[in-house]
Amino acid sequence: MKRLGLLFLAAVVVVAAGVAIFLFKPASLPDVSEAQAKLPTGQALIDRGEYLTRAADCVACHTTAGGKPYAGGLAFKLPFGTIYSPNITADKDTGIGNWSDAEFVRALHQGIDKDGQNLYPAFSYAAYAQMTTEDALAIKAYLFSLPTIKAEAPKNELGFPFNQRYVMRFWNLLFVPSGPLQPDPAQTAEWNRGAYLVEAMAHCGECHTPRNLMFAVDNGKKFAGAELQGWKAYNISSDKKTGIGNWTDQQLFDYLSKGHAEGRGSATGSMGEAVDFSLRHLTPDDIKSIVTYVKSVPPQTSTDNAIVEAEPAALTASTAYAPSADGAAQDGLGLKLFQGACASCHGWNGEGIQTPYAALKGSRTVNDPDGTNLIQVILKGAHMTTPQGRQSMPAFANAYSDVEIAALSNYVLGHFGGKESAITPEDVATARKQ
Amino acid sequence: MIALNINGEDRTVDVPEDMPLLWVLRDVIGLTGTKFGCGIAQCGACTVQLDGRPVRSCVLPVASVGTRSITTIEAVGATPAGKKIQDAWLDLEVIQCGYCQSGQIMSASALLNRNPDPSDRDIDTAMSGNICRCGTYPRIRAAIKQAAKA
Structure with missing residues (x-):
């Protein structure tokens, strides 16, 4: 019995020493x-x-x-x-x-x-x-x-x-992977270049892939979307409903290289920064490679409700300068605010008046009933450097109250996304702290 | 060099492409009728028309104008809608301090252009982005209605 105890103790000492060496040996x-x-x-x-x-x-x-x-x-x-x-x-x-x-x-x-x-x-x-x-x-x-x-x-x-x-x-x-990304011989050179740019350089998954309990990127759910620092990084897997499976190559190319794609809205928040600081500087060939690779990532269905309604009724019935005559939102606070502060640039039919960057139709941000990114954009504004000069939206955090921003968000989601949402002033107050 | 068509005249200006159209109009060309208000597209004082459509020139990079023709307050009176609006404005003495009025007139004449008989709601929708600190709103509404009948 005593002998067994000693053996056990020895084993513990060996394991502890091993762990200690692993933890504290100087890195080479x-x-x-x-x-x-x-x-x-x-x-x-x-x-x-x-x-x-x-x-x-x-x-x-x-x-x-x-x-x-x-x-x-x-x-x-x-x-x-x-x-x-x-x-x-x-x-x-x-x-x-x-x-x-x-x-x-x-x-x-x-x-x-x-x-x-x-x-x-x-x-x-x-x-x-x-x-x-x-x-x-x-x-x-x-x-x-x-x-x-x-x-x-x-x-x-x-x-x-x-x-x-x-x-x-x-x-x-x-x-942590233990060496450079190895090209996949079964894939084209373009795909491999895209994989390298996405995985080793642009690190898209750091935001767009959910994390596990240990806070590491969970590649079993690659690109299924995640939320961080108060913003949603949307699902960018090839899922047709919740991901980018329905985007054309041209839309993906434009979104990544210019921060805006016709029918998909504009990049804002951290994605806006990613385009402004990084992606818009890449060569067209590199952007094409990224598109090829990203589109090949298997679909991941996410539970996120930011699903784009292609032709919301209120939007289709509006012109650039006037909203549809019907609608319960008429005379509400949200409409009033949109009319005064937003419509002169965004217009009412989703196509944008001041600039195509103000086009809201098809954007996930105006189709997400949670309003996560919408509230953030309204609070913080947005900007993008483009070949036609810098496009900006002002920040409204100091201009409007939580009650006003909640009403405006609900109006925008209903009008531009056909969504019934219930954003509260408390949601806005929480978003302000993030 | 950037080519622009301003009030029917072809101009070229040597400015950074990022420069807001408002600065080009006021500081480079010398057309000071268009006013600087808030600088963030929230007050409407800087409104000009591009191909007859109202835009906020304070946040419009000059490079994004392209081939669209620019109309400012200096020349809007030469358009049929602009003439009617300006006549009604004088007739009803809409203006108080006047600072926002170039923008008001540009938005109102663009409204009349696309909608010859605007309702109260149409006027609210079109004019809400133009702020007047003197509160001339009732006279603005009345003048638009009078112009529509002219």
Whole structure:
């Protein structure tokens, strides 16, 4: 009996030692010399890096609203606490100016910082892990070519155990791919390019794929849509009803490259940012590749009710300048507000007056009875850089009360989406805090 | 260089494509009848017409005008609807301080263009985006009705 106890104790000690080694052994550095040798030098390298930095949309997270590009400090409010993106300019004190090539590649591929500490997966290294070492180095070369900015990001506010960075090693073991994305020989070169851009660069799944209990992207439900920071990232799987299965290639191409597609509305919120900062800078061939790949993702039926009504009765009966004469909404607060604040740009028949970007017909945002993104757009406004100049919608958060924005949202959903919705002032109050 | 047709005249302007049409009209061309109000398409003071349709020039990047012809308050009186509206405006002395009135007249004449006999509701729908801090709304409504009968 005593002997058995000793054996058991020994086993516990061995396992504990193993776990301790796994958690605390210093992280090793990858060998990047082969990739370094393959890369161009000088401006050619920086240009390649600039394109890839945009494709990976680094600026979206590493810049605050109105802040200096790549200086970090953007807050991510997560269920476990708030973390802040770091400064990734080449400033030696507050940025990554002292990082070696190998350290930079290790951060992108394994989520480990210069000092060997684990980073948090709000930094989408689970996606960037699939990036080639050459591309990672080109991104570093571009970031290091930019002006340095001295800016210390605020300290993370995380409770125990989430503030113990080594815990992430378990998570990494389970959820982080261990090498660059391998081309699928059964697929075309275009599809493979699209897969690489979507998975390793644009990291679409980080928002559009639901997360599991461990907060990792659940690829069993790839692109089925998710909600984060008060916005819905819609289902972008090939499901015809709840996804993008009914979109034409041209619509997808336009939406991704211009932020607007005829009959599908305009990208706003985080998707608007993704287009503005990243996708609109990609070559037409790369956008086509993304479309090819995204369309091939198997359909996922989501429970989300943002299902587009093709020809809502009220919309069809309206002209650009006047709503249909019937309708219960007549003389209501929602209609009154729309008439005064919205109609001069959006019009009443969904086609937009001021600009095609103001066309609401077919947009999921005006077809979602939850009104999640609609309320956010009304509160925060929207803007997009286009070849015809910058298109903007003002933010109405300070102009209208919760009661008014709720009434306006319900009116818009009824008129433009044919939806019966019940958005309350409390919903708007909640949305304001997000 | 951006080519524009303003009040029937072809013009080219050397401005950034992002510049709002309002700035081009006022600061580059010198047509100061169109007013700057809120700058975010919420007051209507900057309304001009593109191919006879009312738009808010303060948020309209000049590059998005394209080949559409621009009509401003300086020339709207030469259109049949604009003439009727301006006559009625003078007849009923609609204007008080006047700052919003260029925009009011541009919206009202566009309304009359597409709808020769507007009801109260049509007027509300068309004119709600044009704000008047002097509160001349009752006279605006009356003048539109009078213009419709002219």
